[in-house]
Amino acid sequence: MAHLQHLHLKLGLGPHDPWVIKKWLSDSDVHGQFVLPKHDFETFIIPVLPQVLVENLANGVEVKIHIIEEGHEAADHILTLIIYKGMYVFKGGWSVLAREKGYKKDDEIGLMWDKWSSRFFLHHITRF
Template identity: 35%
Template sequence: MNYNEPLDPAMIITKELSKSDVVGNMTLPKAEVMSVLTKMNNVTNENLQNGVEVQVHDLMENDLYTVTLKTTGIDNPKYYFGTGWSIMKHSLDLEVGHVLKLYWNQLENKFVVLNFQYNVMQPMIPV
């Protein structure tokens, strides 16, 4: 994918890291995750209860991480990164207060860390 082209803002997950994100698993913003889930292949709330391994690519360092995306349940689910998050967090030197932005690349079926200059698509305004 050409990351010089504008990115779809509906496929971006943004999270300011809290102490609990850095100490344990990273909780993800529900509305943003639900938007991304619509474009993920074969991922449902049901199989997220057991966890789904996803790839996260850091283009700047050319590192590829595998993390488990999970949910706490079907009724009012909370989404989080579990297994693999600790390795990724330490490798990216993430701390409390840092903002992590991830882009779901549907063509490559993986997240991309947005730690580089990028543009987002502007909404179409009817004339």
């Protein structure tokens, strides 16, 4: 008889949470550049980004950000993603986007990379 291995599956009834990066916004995130959590970005985003984007981060690359909001509204924006002084930063339009969307200090933002559409999805999780 063949040796059977036991599988340990973790099942839950809670909703799937796609946001691999979550961040509570600081004043500088809202009014300047959005600095992404380095460890989470390198762990969850870098491995799934196209290699050409990763290779050009030091120069800055234009990326699409798809904003997912409550209801049926969604919008696309083009921002610059750059690695600067060891930090991953969204700039080049981020502060305008944050102002348009009404983001405030201590709001929670969720982010993920969608490899099928080659863009980031961003969601305003919690508003204070």
